[in-house]
Structure formats: C-alpha cells, structure tokens
Amino acid sequence: MTTTSTAITPELRAWIVAQAEAGFPPEDVLAAMRSSGWPEDTAIEAMETTLTEHLQAKGKPIPGRALPEPPMDEAATTLVVGGHEVKVLMSMTLPRVVVFGGLLTDAECDELIELSRPRLVRSETVINETGGSEVNTARTSDGMFFNRAEYPLCQRIEQRIAELVRWPEVNGEGLQVLRYRPGAEYKPHHDYFDPIHPGTPTILSRGGQRVGTLVMYLNTPTRGGATTFPDVGLEVAPVKGNAVFFSYHAPHVATKTLHGGAPVLEGEKWVATKWLREREFI
Known part of the structure; x- marks a missing residue:
C-alpha cells in the first residue's frame, strides 16, 4: 500500500479490515500506514472508524468506546x-x-x-x-x-x-x-x-x-x-x-x-x- 493522499478511501478501509482479519496487531497496521505517507492523526482516525463500522456490521461490541450518557442506570425519570x-x-x-x-x-x-x-x-x-x-x-x-x-x-x-x-x-x-x-x-x-x-x-x-x-x-x-x-x-x-x-x-x-x-x-x-x-x- 503506497499513498500520499489523506483521503480515507473505500480501498483503504478494505485494506484495514483485511489486516485486522489476518491477525496483524493495530500498532503494526498503524506503522505501515505511517511509512506509506499517512499522517498519524489521519491513520488513527481511519483505523478507529473503519474497525468500529466493521464490528458493528457483524453485530459485535465495540471495545473501549466511551460516549456521553446521562446517569439513567436505574431508569430515572x-x-x-x-x-x-x-x-x-x-x-x-x-x-x-x-x-x-x-x-x-x-x-x-x-x-x-x-x-x-x-x-x-x-x-x-x-x-x-x-x-x-x-x-x-x-x-x-x-x-x-x-x-x-x-x-x-x-x-x-x-x-x-x-x-x-x-x-x-x-x-x-x-x-x-x-x-x-x-x-x-x-x-x-x-x-x-x-x-x-x-x-x-x-x-x-x-x-x-x-x-x-x-x-x-x-x-x-x-x-x-x-x-x-x-x-x-x-x-x-x-x-x-x-x-x-x-x-x-x-x-x-x-x-x-x-x-x-x-x-x-x-x-x-x-x-x-x-x-x-x-x-x-x-
């Protein structure tokens, strides 16, 4: 994979999913993207959003994703x-x-x-x-x-x-x-x-x-x-x-x-x- 563009393309998303499914750790995928010319912030964002979407499409939980949420654990009114x-x-x-x-x-x-x-x-x-x-x-x-x-x-x-x-x-x-x-x-x-x-x-x-x-x-x-x-x-x-x-x-x-x-x-x-x-x- 070689690129100098920062656009997160469908091809990049497919490549990230393929690396994850092949068992490569995230830090190795990130290092490969950086060495191919991707800014680190863009590479991290591409990995996070792509893998989140991939997990959701498969109905799997998204680990470690914090979100704003009201304290409604006990169905408060x-x-x-x-x-x-x-x-x-x-x-x-x-x-x-x-x-x-x-x-x-x-x-x-x-x-x-x-x-x-x-x-x-x-x-x-x-x-x-x-x-x-x-x-x-x-x-x-x-x-x-x-x-x-x-x-x-x-x-x-x-x-x-x-x-x-x-x-x-x-x-x-x-x-x-x-x-x-x-x-x-x-x-x-x-x-x-x-x-x-x-x-x-x-x-x-x-x-x-x-x-x-x-x-x-x-x-x-x-x-x-x-x-x-x-x-x-x-x-x-x-x-x-x-x-x-x-x-x-x-x-x-x-x-x-x-x-x-x-x-x-x-x-x-x-x-x-x-x-x-x-x-x-x-």
Whole structure:
C-alpha cells in the first residue's frame, strides 16, 4: 500500500479490515500506514472508524468506546444536575436518544436569545472537500456561535450539560444559537464528520470526532419545527426549555442518527445546539 493522499478511501478501509482479519496487531497496521505517507492523526482516525463500522456490521461490541450518557442506570425519570431538576420525558436505545424536560428555565432561554440576536447571520454547513463552511440551501436558518464560557449564562449551561451527560466541558464546542423563520428548515443530515471526505482530517484536528448532540429549544413555535429522526419515524416537538440529546458511537449510518429540523409552519423557532467531541475542543 503506497499513498500520499489523506483521503480515507473505500480501498483503504478494505485494506484495514483485511489486516485486522489476518491477525496483524493495530500498532503494526498503524506503522505501515505511517511509512506509506499517512499522517498519524489521519491513520488513527481511519483505523478507529473503519474497525468500529466493521464490528458493528457483524453485530459485535465495540471495545473501549466511551460516549456521553446521562446517569439513567436505574431508569430515572428525574435527574438533578447542579441543583437544577431535569425531567426524562423519553428514551430510546437505537438511535440513542433522550428527551429532557426543563433543561433550561424560561429566563435562561430568553437571555440566550437576546445575547445571540445581534450576531445572527445566515447559517452555513461544512464543506466536505476542505473542512470549511458555506451557505447551503439545505439549511435555511440564521445562526451564531458563542465561545465556550463566553458569558456566565453560557458557562452555567455548559456545566449543566457536562454533568447531565457525564462528558468533560472542554470536549464541547461553543453553544450555537439558531433562529428558524416561517418556512425555514434543516434537511435531514448527520452531525458526525464522514472520514471519507478529504476535508475531515482538518475538522478532526480541533478535537476529534463528534460523538453527541444536544438540541435545546429556546421557544415554542406556533406550528411545525419538530426535530425529526427519519430512520426511526421519531419526531420531537420543540417545547421551550426542553431538549433532545443523541449520541453516535461511530461516524456511520448504522447509528440511525439521521435527523433534521422540520419546516416552521407558523411563528419562529429558536434553538441552542451543543456538539460534543471525543477530545478537548480547541
């Protein structure tokens, strides 16, 4: 195998699986990739995602894969985080989805909207070829990003989320606030970054793969605007203060985390999104 490209191709994935099935240890496979010109970070990511997908396709467990997860071992209906009570309204295993009630107070929702309003611009999506971003017709909202802990409110919410899903604060991207006007939507998509795209290594260099998403509803639109999961026929109503959390153990469609924002039919929809990375986000 010889290459100078960093694109994780189907041929590379097949080669990695073949080496694993032949019994070669991971460190030998990694060394072979490095000697063929692959950057170490890209080689590690290629091995991890390829072998994860391979194990899942065979119905085998994925060893050592930590994910954000609420403390629901005893089927709790109420969780207390930082003195704040959060209701568990719904839970699914595949996809891993949990709907929370009252994650944010009405006052927190209103303040977050007002802090974000002056900085709203047309939302963008990732450019797979470069790792940059651009305006896309699939996403017709306005949005902005806060830096992590930019305001006391942001820090309080981030601490609450970290405790709720048991994931380090530093592994989270800054909060993103989005406004959907009547007719605006976000067509179904995945939040993970597909390793097959050439721009993915650039994105992953800031904190590794995304492994979880939390969408918080900052208001209740008059009609429409549900968060949809087409693979499983699930729709989560956008109710002020509530939130939907979902995680994905691999960048693969088998996680069934395809989701979208249905068109707003009347009124506006405001949401705040928190994406969680596998390592510290920089």
